[in-house]
Amino acid sequence: MSVGQMATSNLPALVSRSTPRRKWQLPAAPTTFFSPPRKNLRSHQKFKGAVRLSMVDLETSPPSPKQDTTGGGGGGGMGELVDFLYRDLPHLFDDKGIDRTAYDAAVKFRDPITRHDDLNSYLLNIATLKLLFRPQFDLHWAKQTGPSEITTRWSMVMRFLLLPWQPQLVFTGTSVMSVNPETNKFIRHVDYWDSIVSSEFFLIEGLIDVIRQLRYYKMPHLEMPSYHILKRTASYQVRKYGPFSVVERDGDSLAGSGVFNDLAGYIFGKNSASQRMAVTPPVDGNTQASSSVDEKSEISIQFVLSSAKSMKSLPTPNEGVKLREVEGGIAGVSSFSGKPTESIVKEKEKSLRCRLIRNGLKPKPGCLLALYNDPDVTCEHIMRNEVLIWLEEFSLD
Incomplete structure (x- = not known):
């Protein structure tokens, strides 16, 4: 886990679709969350521990052992x-490292695959x-969740450097940290x-979760809209996207070559300034394209433009092509390989929407399809596609 910055990645080709007039019949959402509550993760309102959503950049030392007449280390000590964790954990993987004096010599660590x-x-x-x-x-965030217990929520993105393709592994979750009330460690x-x-050690499910993320995908080396990974479940991620600019044109299918050619023309200089954009077309497997289906099932193909230029500085496109600023926001995202046919995209959207609803989230109508590769020149087994659905709201409770 690195420190002090949100887990950042990139978004290539996007295909957005609004809800068609023919509405999908989704299974009834169960009354319980998709992931049952963990018995060791508690949240008691009576504990007044500090809760924050940002980290403090201050030098610190762990609190010294406290003499507590109540027989516990709670209250001010906790x-x-x-406060100490907010200042210390950002150094978990940097050169400074965490303060080892805050931990007991016999500290025990457990996760699904490590002890x-x-x-x-x-x-x-x-x-x-x-x-x-x-x-x-x-x-x-970090907060007190028991008399001698602190819970933190975190996200971690890393790359396995020993494999040639250096796959990205993403883990998010909570840590329950118990404190010895006598030593305050x-x-x-x-x-x-x-x-x-x-979270019991050792879980085959945890090992499979790691191995699945080592898979090879062909990914473009382009600047793309950045996002922060807030949460990753077994089937989707929750990401926070910043704003980005797109050039788009309406079409009638995801495979509309004429629409793609018009947008590629804008990128390669067919605009008011005869200016080339810093992006490559889908045939090179590097384009950031998006399609959206409105109530009449019309599709809009979009290329995401470089963030180096503002909307005001972009040249005016030819007739039929338009520029637009996408505000960004919070999205649920699921990935899949293979050819992104319309039937497959609809199936993936339906599946993702069901999972989001089961987890108590509120997905907006429509979806985005992110295309990372050119389907005509990329083996379908190493293609990377993503379905994104914007969320009404989201909080890391």
Whole structure:
């Protein structure tokens, strides 16, 4: 897990579709969440521990042991530890590292595929992750959830450097950290992944979750709209996108070659300034395109433009082609390989929408289809496609 910045990645070709006039019949959403609550993750209103959504950039030392006549380290001592984690965890994978004096020599760590039973082993695990994966870690919040317990929520993006294609691995979840009330030091650390239900060591489900992310996909090397990964489940991610600019034109199918050619023409200089844009067309497998289906099932193909130019500085397109600023926002995203035919895209959209609703989220009508490769020249087994659905609201509780 890297520190101090949100897990950032890129979005290539987009295909957006609004809800067709023919509405889909979705299965009834169950009353329970898709992932059942974990028995060890508690949230008690009576604890007044600090809760924040940003990290504090201050030098710090862990709180010293407290003499507590109540027989526990709670109250101010736990609040100080929450503050300490906000300042210390951003250094988890940088050169400074975490403050080892905040952890008991016999600290125990557990996650679905790893266990360590002393501080040296715990720190060695962190060093190994840093060496092999160069993690990017983001602490979203920390709060007291028990008399001697603090829970943190985080996201982590890393790349496995030993494989030639350096696949991206994403993990998000919560950490429950138990404190020894006599020493005010962390004595136990248990990670819960959002992508699996349990956290018991050792889980085959956890190992499979890791192996699945090592798969090879052909990805373009282009500037693309950046996003922050907020949460990853077994079947989708929740991302926060910033604004980006697109050039678009209406069409009648996802495979409308005439529409793609018109947009590629704008990119290659068929505009008011005869100016070439910093993006390549779909035939090169590097275009950022999007299609959207409105109530009449009309499709709009979009190329995402470089962020180096503002909307005001972009040349005017020819007739039938238009520029537009996409505001960005929070989206649920699922990925798949193979040819993105219309029937497959509809199936993927329906599946993603059902999962979002089951998890208590509120998806907006329509979807986006992100195309990373040219289907005509890329083997379907290594193609990377994504379906995105914008969400009404989202919070990292």
